[in-house]
């Protein structure tokens with residue numbers, strides 16, 4: 001499947017086969033593709049909480065408007081952002097770069113984020129949005145359906161997964177074998193409305 005087809009055929013699927021088990025090799029492939037998603041300064045600030053425990057899935061479902069995707073997906077990921085990945089041994093992120101680049105980038109990373117809570121949070125959300133789409137498109141190519149989700153109680157889910165204080169929950173991505181087609185497309189606004197040439 002090429003990228004355009006994956007983009008055109010990915011839909012938010014609401015019902016998954018609860019009996020389907022994703023082979024470990026598929027999971028490995030999918031997650032390995034996902035972490036090729038770009039992040040600012042290559043800080044790789046996403047954290048993918050793969051929820052395997054059925055009892056925990058049930059509790060998360062209860063905190064997510066009882067949406068069945070939570071329990072029935074073959075792979076269920078709570079996408080979180082590490083707000084402080086930028087200061088966790090950042091030299092790792094540029095270990096392959098020439099020394100001059102490292103010398104320039106490492107202080108730049110520090111001054112971009114240090115003391116700026118909103119910037120850290122925004123970065124987490126940007127990165128998680130990107131990895132979510134990468135996951136969903138890769139899943140499509142591999143024969144899976146998916147559903148991005150933010151219909152849940154963020155604080156309750158954070159508690160259930162023992163979210164560290166310096167992390168945030170961004171969204172869920174549920175991936176599985178769809179057993180019902182997605183709802184008809186809700187309605188697309190015209191390109192001309194959302195594309196702005198030069199200025200608002």
Ligand SMILES: Cc1cc2nc3c(=O)[nH]c(=O)nc-3n(C[C@H](O)[C@H](O)[C@H](O)COP(=O)(O)O)c2cc1C
Pocket residue numbers: 010011012013014067147148149150151152171182185186
């Ligand atoms: C951030 C985000 C959160 C969403 N949350 C939910 C959700 O909680 N439950 C759900 O069924 N669909 C959810 N959706 C799916 C959207 O309703 C869906 O993507 C949108 O209607 C467009 O349909 P399509 O993805 O099939 O093209 C969410 C989508 C996004 C991007």
